[in-house]
Amino acid sequence: METIKMRNYFFMDMGVMLIRSMRHVFRSLDTIITVTIMPIAMMLLFVYVLGGAIKTGTDKYVNYLLPGILLVAIANSAGYVSYRLFLDKQRGIFERFHSMPIARSAPLWGHMLTSLVSNAISLVVIIFVAFLMGFRSSAGMLSWLAIAGILALFTLTLTWIAAIAGLAAKSVDGAGVIAYPIHFLPLISSAFVPTKSMPAGVKAFAEHQPVTPIVETIRALLYNKPVGNQIWVALAWCITIMFCAYLCAMRVYRKRL
Amino acid sequence: MQNAIQVKGLQKSYRQLYVLKNVDFEVEKGNIFALLGTNGAGKTTIVKILTTLLKKDGGQVTVNGFDVASKPSNVRQSISLTGQFAAVDEVLTGRENLVMIARLRHLSHPREVTDDLLQRFGLSDAADRRASTYSGGMRRRLDIAMSLIGKPQIIFLDEPTTGLDPEGRIEVWKIIKELAGSGTTVFLTTQYLEEAEQLADRIAILHEGEIIVSGTLAELKKLFPPAKVEYVEKQPTLEDIFLKIINKKEDK
Ligand SMILES: Nc1ncnc2c1ncn2[C@@H]1O[C@H](COP(=O)(O)OP(=O)(O)OP(=O)(O)O)[C@@H](O)[C@H]1O
Numbered sequence: 001m002e003t004i005k006m007r008n009y010f011f012m013d014m015g016v017m018l019i020r021s022m023r024h025v026f027r028s029l030d031t032i033i034t035v036t037i038m039p040i041a042m043m044l045l046f047v048y049v050l051g052g053a054i055k056t057g058t059d060k061y062v063n064y065l066l067p068g069i070l071l072v073a074i075a076n077s078a079g080y081v082s083y084r085l086f087l088d089k090q091r092g093i094f095e096r097f098h099s100m101p102i103a104r105s106a107p108l109w110g111h112m113l114t115s116l117v118s119n120a121i122s123l124v125v126i127i128f129v130a131f132l133m134g135f136r137s138s139a140g141m142l143s144w145l146a147i148a149g150i151l152a153l154f155t156l157t158l159t160w161i162a163a164i165a166g167l168a169a170k171s172v173d174g175a176g177v178i179a180y181p182i183h184f185l186p187l188i189s190s191a192f193v194p195t196k197s198m199p200a201g202v203k204a205f206a207e208h209q210p211v212t213p214i215v216e217t218i219r220a221l222l223y224n225k226p227v228g229n230q231i232w233v234a235l236a237w238c239i240t241i242m243f244c245a246y247l248c249a250m251r252v253y254r255k256r257l
Numbered sequence: 258m259q260n261a262i263q264v265k266g267l268q269k270s271y272r273q274l275y276v277l278k279n280v281d282f283e284v285e286k287g288n289i290f291a292l293l294g295t296n297g298a299g300k301t302t303i304v305k306i307l308t309t310l311l312k313k314d315g316g317q318v319t320v321n322g323f324d325v326a327s328k329p330s331n332v333r334q335s336i337s338l339t340g341q342f343a344a345v346d347e348v349l350t351g352r353e354n355l356v357m358i359a360r361l362r363h364l365s366h367p368r369e370v371t372d373d374l375l376q377r378f379g380l381s382d383a384a385d386r387r388a389s390t391y392s393g394g395m396r397r398r399l400d401i402a403m404s405l406i407g408k409p410q411i412i413f414l415d416e417p418t419t420g421l422d423p424e425g426r427i428e429v430w431k432i433i434k435e436l437a438g439s440g441t442t443v444f445l446t447t448q449y450l451e452e453a454e455q456l457a458d459r460i461a462i463l464h465e466g467e468i469i470v471s472g473t474l475a476e477l478k479k480l481f482p483p484a485k486v487e488y489v490e491k492q493p494t495l496e497d498i499f500l501k502i503i504n505k506k507e508d509k
């Protein structure tokens with residue numbers, strides 16, 4: 001009886017948590033700048049300043065660039081997740097939640113959901129700006145759904161990694177450190193320039209890290225090209241990392257609180 | 258009558274640090290119970306165990322008749338916690354904080370409950386300001402107000418007046434007395450002996466991992482009769498009693 005009631009309330013409670021942390025996102029100018037304005041600025045810079053010099057083999061550089069910019073935006077948001085989680089843990093608000101009759105994991109899932117929703121919003125804004133800059137896609141409904149799914153998966157993967165950092169950190173700075181390696185992944189991939197142009201060592205890294213197959217898959221879906229086995233490589237990367245990060249984060253969560 | 262809180266042989270250690278050795282006490286329903294102890298005595302540790310935030314190593318602990326280890330969700334239905342450090346969401350306004358908790362407690366009219374509490378705690382004017390702009394006292398009041406939502410049967414307050422000025426302290430005392438007046442059981446920890454004197458029906462002193470004395474203020478005073486040598490008979494304050502007990506312990 002009790003458990004059934006608790007389960008019905010689980011999604012309601014998550015909704016309350018979502019509203020709470022969405023307010024955190026919208027009331028932090030810093031967050032909005034980093035996850036939306038900065039990727040847009042980067043897109044402008046690359047297309048209008050550097051774009052002429054980059055040879056991608058496609059006619060419009062913005063078409064080539066967009067998938068990478070979307071991943072940059074998601075990567076930029078990861079640091080904020082660990083920051084918000086750390087503050088919740090440190091300021092005792094988690095203790096309040098945990099002494100209340102709500103599911104233990106609801107506060108953590110609330111942060112995951114927030115990450116998904118806030119990223120969805122910023123990605124839509126970025127795609128809109130790209131559209132104004134001349135981005136066009138021939139993708140159909142199904143392809144867009146697949147793209148949304150992959151982006152959501154990538155978001156969850158990074159968010160769970162960020163959660164470990166936020167929950168395990170001993171200081172605010174420690175919580176934010178995770179942002180740096182994550183920021184770099186999209187930069188050393190085929191997101192901005194084809195890997196062909198890179199020196200051997202960097203090229204090997206770029207071709208065998210998770211971001212490249214994700215970028216390639218999204219690109220293929222956007223422009224109706226065959227996705228090949230890149231999509232499976234992308235999914236395998238995401239699901240494996242996400243699963244490990246999830247287990248690890250849950251362990252830390254249970255132990256710390 | 259069943260006790261609101263029953264603790265028997267409670268033990269807890271953090272790695273090598275043996276914080277709670279053998280803690281026994283009980284709290285009657287509707288009473289105000291004060292747990293006294295110096296810094297690091299283990300007061301917060303006890304509160305965390307009673308509110309299901311921390312696992313005990315040994316002993317029997319029941320809250321509202323439910324075992325904290327085997328029935329934590331029943332315990333959480335019966336209690337609410339105001340931790341040692343104000344647990345308010347600083348980005349949200351006072352009102353949003355209260356509405357959030359009211360929603361999490363699944364009340365049917367979160368807005369009305371919130372308005373009522375804002376009024377009662379003198380936060381109506383500041384209701385729509387972010388909690389980060391609140392003074393320490395306002396934050397504490399908001400914190401306590403959040404704990405009252407949903408009318409829990411047992412309220413835990415971990416050093417509710419630490420860091421408040423005398424005025425703020427008296428205000429919080431008034432709230433606590435009102436709570437007990439309406440039948441709520443209050444478990445509070447404090448370092449201020451005066452606070453325990455003012456508020457508590459029963460007092461327990463935690464020292465070196467054990468409850469070394471407990472009883473009503475009158476009982477504690479009886480244990481240590483006023484010094485006869487003095488010209489004017491002086492009632493010992495709780496402070497005297499406390500210091501005496503600790504010295505006696507250490508002499509042994
Ligand atoms: N998570 C922890 N890990 C290791 N030691 C801890 C931990 N939490 C508390 N302690 C130690 O246990 C002892 C009791 O701590 P506790 O916080 O319960 O004391 P307290 O009576 O609430 O003190 P204060 O009046 O300062 O709040 C202290 O020596 C403290 O350092």
Ligand SMILES: [Mg+2]
Nearest residue numbers: 300301302341
């Ligand atoms: Mg304490």
